[in-house]
Amino acid sequence: MASLCKNCSHALVFDPKSQKLVCSSCGSTFLPEEIEDNSQKYREDLQAEAMEEVYGSKDGKYMDCYIYSCAQCGGEIVVNGTEASTTCIYCGNPNVVFSRIAKQKCPEFVLPFSVSKERAITLAREEIRRGFFVPKQIKNFSVDCCRGIYLPYWIVNADYTDAVVIKGEVRSGKSTVTRYFGRAGRMKIRNLPLDASRALSDESSQKLEPFVLSRLKPFDVDYLAGFYSNVSDVTYSDIRKATLDRAKEYFNEEAMRECQASNKKVISSYPSLRLNNDMVYAMMPAWFITFDYKGKHNTILVNGDTGKVVCALPWKKVLFYGLLIGVGILITIGAYFVFRETLPFFFASSGRRSSSSNNRGQIIGILVAGIIALFSTGIRKVVKVIKNIKLTQDKEMFNFMKKRQG
């Protein structure tokens, strides 16, 4: 149950703009720390009951459904296994499943929403409208659903050691030789926020970073009023793996930066990680905005604190490929005249001094390598966009956001 207005007893909702609890009926405002919610003590022991037990339903789709009763009107609220706050569909009042955030399960910190729903939609629209290849229908998308959800995060400290071997190519006189570099060392990683919700993919949640942790506030249920929230359901091995991946990335990045070579690649490593057991449990804000395009659900994420917009969108294929081919032909024509004049010079000289012919051979080699690099970089970028579009259209992310009451 949400905290009630001291003046008119209506439910209070947290307003990101003013950072206060606002009464929708009389307009009174209160600071979250001013409000004491007595109902919490009474409702801490009230568990959400499995739907299967209440109704005896054996239907697989109700496996993760739990029944909770609205503290305001007594109506049935259906929550999933990890939801901690939601809205009653009968009276519209915010409800918190206290048993899920009580005692050891209680988050220590919360980063309150500072971006309002309207602002989140405006930010998403502004970013999308700038896109040159974004179809008009998407630029003027109509919001299907917009929900503010507090995501559970563990903020982690860890120690990491590794010994990596990097393979790279180095110029030696006129030829290129393969060289092996070794870097061994250690690293500490501090305040790494890791998404603690299994239902949301790490790849999507990572992109909401960075969070400004200096704005974290001690947890208070009043910040959840009017928003949805989930609780942590990850295991230590999930957290370990996620931390290891990130630590490895930073370590390898720095090790590769130190090696003077081209085409660098880590070919072997021996990582070791130790999580410090002082992990901090915090709730981080995110807006989930969905819209439909050509029968597919797209979900835009907006960081509820910094306003960072995360999504990848389908593109105007005809315009993209038309321009790519058109510009390709134009550059080809220009390049043809240049190459027709210059290539005979490279090929005709092979009979003369061997060193100059070697140089010319190298220039041709560089040209071929450059062409391959241009193609591969361009294709890699397109593939990356396609991969991220799949994430934006991911059914699991859509269900994570959509399958909630209210």
Next chain:
Amino acid sequence: MDFIALLFALGFGFGLSCWIFGAILEKSNNLGDSHGGSNDYKAYPKFTVRRDKMSKDEQRFFSSQYAEKIDTGAQPSGASLVRRLTAEERKQYNKPAEPTGLFTPGSKSTWEDTTEEEIRNWDKNAGEYKNLAGIFKPVSDQDIDPNP
């Protein structure tokens, strides 16, 4: 020669076009595709061994020879759900990282300070994060459920 010039021109023309429009597409349709960097999490590796010209044999053994394995035994089981630990559990698990030295023959530990010292120093120099100084301090015992 004209044919070879045409081949090169085609490769260069379409390669460059592919690169240009790949970059434009990425900027236009792929929003917010980044995550926190090493600076955000103070993840600065300290290299203790550097080898720049390793032979093929050397590179095969480098990782196992110089890897400093950290003792990760004192941690809750990987299959259990992450939760706030009780003060007692924290005491049990929060031993400072002890490198086993298994893979560093004849060498001493390279860990200069314990985790706790490092965090204290970090708190002292945290700058904008200063008000988070208490973030890693244990929660008071009354918040801890003795029977989780």
